[in-house]
Amino acid sequence: MSATLTGSAGFLAKFETLQGRLPGDSNMRAAAAAAFRAAGLPGGTQHQRRLESWKYTSLRPVAEARFAPDAPPRHEVETILSGLALLDAPRLVFVDGAYRADLSQPPAIGFASFAEQAEMGTLTWPDREPMVALNTMLASDGASLHVSADQDGGVVQLVSLATRDIDIHPRHCIRLDPGAQLTLLEVSAGQGTYLLNTVAEFHVAEGARLTHVRLQDEASTAFHVSTAYANVAKGGTYDSFTLNIGGRLSRTEVHAELAGVGAVVHLNAAQLLDRTQHGDFTTVIRHVAPNCTSRQTVKNVLSDRSRGVFQGRIEVARDAQKTDGYQMNQALLLSPQAEIDAKPELEIFADDVKCSHGTTVGELDAEQIFYLRSRGVPEHEARSILVRAFLAEALDAVANETVRAWLERSVETWWARRAV
Amino acid sequence: MPAVTETLDTVQSVTQSGYKWGFETAIEMDLAPKGLNEDIIRLISVRKQEPEWMLEWRLKAYAAWLKMEEPHWARVDHPPIDYQDLHYYAAPKKKPGPKSLDEVDPELLRTYEKLGIPLKERALLAGVDPDTVQQTQVAVDAVFDSVSVATTFRETLRKAGVIFCPISEAVREHPELVQQYLGSVVPVADNFFAALNSAVFTDGSFVFIPKGVRCPMELSTYFRINARSTGQFERTLIIAEAGSHVSYLEGCTAPQRDENQLHAAVVELVALDDAQIKYSTVQNWYPGDSEGKGGIYNFVTKRGACRGARSKISWTQVETGSAITWKYPSCILQGDDSVGEFYSVAVTNNYQQADTGTKMIHIGKGTRSTIISKGISAGHSNNTYRGLVRMLPGAAHARNFTQCDSLLIGDRCGAHTVPYIESRNLTAKVEHEATTSKIAEDQLFYCRQRGLSEEDAVGLIVNGFCKDVLKELPMEFAVEAQKLLAVSLEGSVG
Numbered sequence: 064m065s066a067t068l069t070g071s072a073g074f075l076a077k078f079e080t081l082q083g084r085l086p087g088d089s090n091m092r093a094a095a096a097a098a099f100r101a102a103g104l105p106g107g108t109q110h111q112r113r114l115e116s117w118k119y120t121s122l123r124p125v126a127e128a129r130f131a132p133d134a135p136p137r138h139e140v141e142t143i144l145s146g147l148a149l150l151d152a153p154r155l156v157f158v159d160g161a162y163r164a165d166l167s168q169p170p171a172i173g174f175a176s177f178a179e180q181a182e183m184g185t186l187t188w189p190d191r192e193p194m195v196a197l198n199t200m201l202a203s204d205g206a207s208l209h210v211s212a213d214q215d216g217g218v219v220q221l222v223s224l225a226t227r228d229i230d231i232h233p234r235h236c237i238r239l240d241p242g243a244q245l246t247l248l249e250v251s252a253g254q255g256t257y258l259l260n261t262v263a264e265f266h267v268a269e270g271a272r273l274t275h276v277r278l279q280d281e282a283s284t285a286f287h288v289s290t291a292y293a294n295v296a297k298g299g300t301y302d303s304f305t306l307n308i309g310g311r312l313s314r315t316e317v318h319a320e321l322a323g324v325g326a327v328v329h330l331n332a333a334q335l336l337d338r339t340q341h342g343d344f345t346t347v348i349r350h351v352a353p354n355c356t357s358r359q360t361v362k363n364v365l366s367d368r369s370r371g372v373f374q375g376r377i378e379v380a381r382d383a384q385k386t387d388g389y390q391m392n393q394a395l396l397l398s399p400q401a402e403i404d405a406k407p408e409l410e411i412f413a414d415d416v417k418c419s420h421g422t423t424v425g426e427l428d429a430e431q432i433f434y435l436r437s438r439g440v441p442e443h444e445a446r447s448i449l450v451r452a453f454l455a456e457a458l459d460a461v462a463n464e465t466v467r468a469w470l471e472r473s474v475e476t477w478w479a480r481r482a483v
Numbered sequence: 484m485p486a487v488t489e490t491l492d493t494v495q496s497v498t499q500s501g502y503k504w505g506f507e508t509a510i511e512m513d514l515a516p517k518g519l520n521e522d523i524i525r526l527i528s529v530r531k532q533e534p535e536w537m538l539e540w541r542l543k544a545y546a547a548w549l550k551m552e553e554p555h556w557a558r559v560d561h562p563p564i565d566y567q568d569l570h571y572y573a574a575p576k577k578k579p580g581p582k583s584l585d586e587v588d589p590e591l592l593r594t595y596e597k598l599g600i601p602l603k604e605r606a607l608l609a610g611v612d613p614d615t616v617q618q619t620q621v622a623v624d625a626v627f628d629s630v631s632v633a634t635t636f637r638e639t640l641r642k643a644g645v646i647f648c649p650i651s652e653a654v655r656e657h658p659e660l661v662q663q664y665l666g667s668v669v670p671v672a673d674n675f676f677a678a679l680n681s682a683v684f685t686d687g688s689f690v691f692i693p694k695g696v697r698c699p700m701e702l703s704t705y706f707r708i709n710a711r712s713t714g715q716f717e718r719t720l721i722i723a724e725a726g727s728h729v730s731y732l733e734g735c736t737a738p739q740r741d742e743n744q745l746h747a748a749v750v751e752l753v754a755l756d757d758a759q760i761k762y763s764t765v766q767n768w769y770p771g772d773s774e775g776k777g778g779i780y781n782f783v784t785k786r787g788a789c790r791g792a793r794s795k796i797s798w799t800q801v802e803t804g805s806a807i808t809w810k811y812p813s814c815i816l817q818g819d820d821s822v823g824e825f826y827s828v829a830v831t832n833n834y835q836q837a838d839t840g841t842k843m844i845h846i847g848k849g850t851r852s853t854i855i856s857k858g859i860s861a862g863h864s865n866n867t868y869r870g871l872v873r874m875l876p877g878a879a880h881a882r883n884f885t886q887c888d889s890l891l892i893g894d895r896c897g898a899h900t901v902p903y904i905e906s907r908n909l910t911a912k913v914e915h916e917a918t919t920s921k922i923a924e925d926q927l928f929y930c931r932q933r934g935l936s937e938e939d940a941v942g943l944i945v946n947g948f949c950k951d952v953l954k955e956l957p958m959e960f961a962v963e964a965q966k967l968l969a970v971s972l973e974g975s976v977g
Contacts (some may be wrong), residue, residue, distance in 0.1 A: 095618040115556065381894065396909035398877070407915070414891035414921045424874075424906045424913040 070126035071103040077225040085203060088390040095199035101107050102193035114193075119372040119404040120314050120343040122194075122391045125258055125286045129228070131220070132159075136226040138254035140166065143224050147252055147280075150469060154220040160231035163205050165386045172216040172245070173209035177234050184264040185396035186292035192316075194288050198215050198232040200433030205234035208245070210271075216245035218466075223261070225253030225285065235263035239271035239299075246274040246463060252309065254282050261289040267299040269323065276466050277348040277454035278473055281309035283338065290316045297323030297352070304461050305332040306470055307342045317336050319346070320381075321355035328357045331460040335477045336369035336401075350413075357387075359396050362457040363394040364450055365401035366481060376408040377418055384413050390420040394431075395427065395453055447478065499582065515572035518961055524682055527572050531651040531685065532776055540671065544681030547672035554675055557838035558867045558899060559807050561780060564745060571683045571716070575604045614744040636700065641700050645729075646691035650718050653689035657687035660691055664722050668815070676747040676809075677784040679860040680716045684749070686789040692727035692758070701730045701957055717748040723758035726793060732957060746805075748783045753767035756791030756818065764812075767804035773974070775834025775863070785812035786842075789821035789850075792952025793803060797824040797843065801964045803971040806835055811869065816850035816881075823852040826952040828964075830945075830971045831864030831896070840870035840901075845878035856884040857949045859968075860896035861975030867899040874911035882907065887917040890948055892941070892975045917967065942969030 068076050073300025078096050085092060105114050140158050140408075144166065153170035156163050156350040158288055162176040181202075189196040210216040216239075223233060251259055259281065267273050273293075281287045285312040291300045307313055319328045334342040348357045363371035377388045394403040405422040427449050435445035454474060500944050517524055524545055529536040553564070594914045640647050646657060654661050671681040692698050723729055755953035760786075771778025781804075787796035798812040808838070814823030843852035852872065860866040868887045889898035922944050928938035946953065946965050953961050 088832050298784070384894070386607040394906070396906065399909055402907045403905070403911060403916075405902075407900075407902060407904075407905040407917070407921055409917060410897070411891065411899065412897045413890065414894045414896070416891075416919060416921070417917065419918040420900075421917075422902070422904055422913065424904060425911070426909040 069129055070107050072260070073130070075100060077230075082200070082351060084150075085201070085301070086178055086479045087183055088203075091183055091454065092200055095196040098190045099193055099196035099200055102196065105193055106372050110365070115445045116345065116374070118406070120312070120341065122286075122288075122312075124180050124312055128256055128258070128286070130256075130258065132227065134227055136157040137228075138226045140224055140226055143226070143252055143254060144222075147222070148248055148472065149220055149222065149250070150248065150465060150471070152220055154222055156222045156224065157204060157206075158224045159226055159229050160204055160233060162206075170208075170216065170219045172214065172219070173300045175207045177205035177207060177439040178203060180207060182236045183234070184292075184295055186264040186266075186318075186476040187290070192290060194314075195262050195290050195455070198234060198260050198290070200379075202234035202262070203232065205236070207235070208237045208247075210239045210243035210245050212240040213242035214240075214244070214282055216243065218246045218248060220248045220250065220424060223251040223259060225255060225257040225259060225282070228256045230258040231260065233259070233261045235261070237263065238266045239268055239273055241269040243268070243271045244273075246466070248466065249275065250278040250280070250417065251278075251287065252280045252282075253285060256284045257282070258286040263289070263291045265291065265293040265301060267293065267301050269299045271296070271298045272302070274463065276461060276463075276470070277315075278301070278304040278470065279305070279307045279309055279313055279315065280473060283309065283311060283340075284417065285310050287313040287315075289314070291318070293317070293319040293328070295319065295323065295326040295328055298325045299323065299344065300327040300387045302327070302329040303331065304329075304470075305344065305459075306473060307332070307334040307336075307344065308473060310340065310342070312341045314345065316345045319348045319349070319357070321322055321357065322352055324352050324354050326352060326355045328355075329359070329460065330357070331360045331457055333362045333364070333369050333454055333457040335364045335395070335454075336371055337366040337384055338369060339367070340369045341372070342369070343374070345372070345374040347376045347378065348388065350377070350379045350386045350388065353383055354385045355383065355387070359390040359392075359458050360460060361390075361392045362454055363403055364397065364454065365394060365403060366397040367396070367401040368406070370402040372404045374406045375408060375420070377420070377445075379413050379416050379418060380410045382437060384415045386413060386416040386418065388416070388418040391452070392420070392422045394424045396425065397427070397450070405408070407430065424478050496613070507901065515570055517573055518567045518684065519545075519569070520786045521641060524590070524689040527683060527685060530572060531654070533547070533651070533654055536662065537853070538659070541587045541682050544671035546680050548675065548678035548682055549670070551675045551678055554687040557809050557869070558865060559809060559836045561807055564780070566679070569745060572685060574653055586637040595722060602847070608977050619848040632936035634821045638701050643696050644693040645696060645698055645703060646689065647651045648689055650687040650689045650720060652721070657691070660722065661689070661720070664751070664753055665720055666751075668786045669749050669784050670755060674784060676782040677749050679749050680718060680749040680784070681748045684716045684718035686716070687720075687748070688730065689719075690721040690729060692723045692818065694724040694727045695726040696724075698729040699800050715746055717746075718796040719748070719750040721751070721760055721762070722753045723755065723760050723794075725756040725758060728759045730763070730957065732763045732765075733959060734767065743777075744780055746779055746781045748782070750812075750846040752787035752796055754789050754791060754794035754821075756786065758791060759795045759797075760787060762787070762799070762812070763796045763960065764798075764802075765960060765967070765968060766800065766802045766808070770804050770833065770835050771806040771831045775806070778835070779804065780807045781805035781809065782807075785810060786815065787813070787823070788815045789818050791821070792818040792847070794818050795822040795824075797826075797955070798838075799826040800828070801952070801956070801967065802827070802837060802839060805837075805969055808835075808837040808839050810839050811841055813844070814852065815846065816852065817846045818851040819847040820851075821847055822850070823853045825852075825856070826955040827856045828859070828949045828968070829857070830968060831861065831866045831868055832975055833862040833864060833877045833972055835862075835864045837865070838869055840868045842871040843873070843883060844873045845872075845881040845883070848877065848879045850878055850881045851853040852883045854887070855885070855951050856887045857952055858887070858889045858898055859892065859945060859948070859972070860889065860898045861892040861972055863895045865897040866902060868917075869901045871903040872905070872913055872915070874906040874908045874913065877906045878908045879910045883913045885913075887915075888948070889917070889919040889947050890945070891919065891921050892972065913956065915916060936971070938973065941975070945969070945972060
């Protein structure tokens with residue numbers, strides 16, 4: 064990125080410089096650049112037309128940040144990596160956006176890096192999503208994974224680390240053939256003032272099952288934007304859980320389409336925010352085929368001056384009869400300055416459906432605290448027990464015990480660094 | 484003054500253009516020329532014998548409106564509206580209607596019959612020219628005894644100190660109250676349609692309930708007689724002083740034909756300490772035919788301010804008419820411990836579109852709000868609940884409960900729920916739940932087994948679905964509303 068330009072202009076200047084050297088379809092990149100030039104960073108400037116999908120999140124801080132990709136790394140990769148306590152399983156490690164074979168342990172399933180074999184995929188909408196356009200314009204590396212029919216891909220860890228004040232635009236594409244299985248653990252962390260703007264797409268074929276667990280533990284000065292698209296065929300399952308605890312500003316957006324009869328989608332998440340963190344979890348679940356099921360439990364724990372956002376839309380198309388959609392969104396405010404904004408939407412065009420959503424916002428229940436205190440539990444501990452119980456409901460959705468224990472450790476770390 | 488000269492010129496030019504009814508008296512005048520500009524607004528102001536400040540207020544609204552864009556965020560779809568192709572002054576209406584009931588659309592008459600509306604009243608509702616059917620007028624008087632009833636009511640209200648009059652009369656007779664409150668809840672430039680209304684409003688009601696007075700009657704029956712042909716740009720202002728109480732009802736269950744396609748009303752409510760305002764609406768404007776042709780565009784801004792401590796504003800609406808409904812009766816809960824309520828039934832059939840809901844803005848401590856919304860979609864219609872619950876930092880221990888249920892009848896319609904929930908106070912509690920379902924086969928079967936026709940069964944089930952809202956309506960209207968729901972859904976099953 065040009066050292067003098069920031070915001071949209073800076074990204075466009077970077078594209079001008081890199082154009083021709085970036086892998087993949089150059090026409091698609093040019094089209095994305097045109098779309099990004101027209102749209103700009105959501106909320107990036109004051110006079111921009113506001114996008115409804117970005118109602119509660121403005122990328123003004125990103126627009127104002129100065130990224131310096133040419134500066135030397137400020138932090139040791141090894142330190143960051145060891146802090147993550149990754150599982151003893153295959154891992155693909157990307158540092159400052161580039162694949163690092165030396166740090167990785169490739170899985171038995173098909174893997175290619177985006178730099179070698181650029182696959183832009185078919186599910187994304189760069190023309191509608193400015194940040195996807197930005198990624199499409201600048202993506203230089205990422206992971207392409209392929210699990211063949213009826214193969215169990217086991218656990219694969221996809222790790223993104225940042226060591227410098229840099230803008231990174233990873234592009235991942237994960238394909239599961241009919242009957243295949245995979246547990247994908249996506250972790251992002253780093254040090255510095257950087258932007259991670261990931262686009263990933265997931266193709267889950269007939270009867271396949273993808274378990275996708277994410278931990279976003281970015282530096283407290285970093286910006287994290289992630290847009291994922293999942294397409295689930297007949298009888299397939301996309302089961303995802305996202306834990307957002309890091310970053311100064313994060314936006315996690317998921318578009319999941321239930322395209323075949325009997326498909327199942329779970330989009331669960333928990334956000335634990337403190338200080339002045341801003342965390343936005345936005346999802347769109349599209350029921351296109353009949354007899355599909357979607358489930359969502361989203362929990363926000365908000366402390367200090369943090370702000371949590373949840374936008375969740377369930378769309379049911381004409382032909383998606385017998386749809387079963389359920390969404391629960393809860394926020395716990397722990398401080399007088401914390402804020403939650405929620406927008407759970409239903410958009411229904413089929414009549415024989417069962418769709419519901421619920422939202423609750425409030426503080427810890429005084430009666431519950433009293434109950435625990437009357438049994439000799441000190442107040443601080445009582446509150447801690449209740450917050451953990453609140454979170455447990457969301458974490459319980461992670462079936463793999465090893466993975467859940469690993470997530471719980473991150474919750475403990477978050478808990479340890481603050482006093483309720 | 485140039486303004487006056489201009490107005491005179493306009494009046495003159497219009498008169499000279501051979502306008503049929505001339506401008507001698509307000510009664511004979513029928514329509515101002517099409518289009519909207521400052522001269523038309525001056526004309527309206529002159530016709531309404533308004534003071535200078537009112538004209539200035541209108542012009543300010545017009546200037547703001549010119550700079551605004553029509554909102555497009557609602558889930559409604561319509562061809563562009565040509566605002567210059569409308570008449571902005573058309574009162575009192577005397578358009579040539581059908582000469583007798585024989586000329587009225589038989590479909591409409593059948594509907595009246597089902598609603599149990601007396602024959603003579605049907606003629607008036609259908610717009611049969613009363614001049615040609617003198618006896619109709621008399622008959623209606625007999626049914627409602629409008630003159631004497633109205634007089635008795637006026638006397639009772641006057642004794643209680645209640646002011647209830649057309650808004651234009653209030654502008655002349657009670658300028659201090661109007662100046663203090665008009666536009667204080669819905670500012671002139673609040674939104675595109677409110678600004679338009681502020682510039683050109685011609686009809687509407689003004690209600691003032693003095694301190695400690697409980698309005699001796701529901702301001703409904705009176706209204707039904709008085710405002711037979713409600714205007715296109717209505718403006719209603721209700722002020723309830725400390726400790727007072729009023730229940731106001733607008734609309735009518737009978738379907739009403741109206742030539743004006745665009746309706747943009749503004750309703751402002753102000754409740755001071757301990758005051759209570761209950762505002763009930765039954766809206767059944769012409770929804771267009773079964774092909775989706777014609778019908779009213781109902782773009783309404785309704786907002787109540789609970790200014791005083793412990794005040795309460797309650798909105799109840801049954802929306803079955805209009806081709807397009809765009810309305811969000813809201814409460815600004817400013818006074819500590821004030822209460823806002825919104826009970827809504829919205830029914831859409833054929834090609835109707837409804838985008839309706841509420842905003843509850845919690846500002847004061849201990850404020851409470853309840854939202855119950857029941858949306859029923861049938862045919863090819865789309866029905867959207869759109870609402871906002873906002874807890875501001877000062878809203879300690881505020882409370883909201885929201886329930887939005889949608890019922891779909893048929894597989895060509897849509898039901899949508901778009902709630903916005905924003906909380907900035909940890910002691911505030913918000914609960915929201917929404918469901919979407921269809922009429923259960925077993926419920927239908929149960930009713931059919933007991934000899935009910937399919938349509939009656941649907942009517943019964945739908946009324947059960949809406950019970951929580953209907954019970955909030957004043958009794959007499961609840962009964963009519965129940966019939967109305969069944970009639971509105973006709974042809975949606977089987």
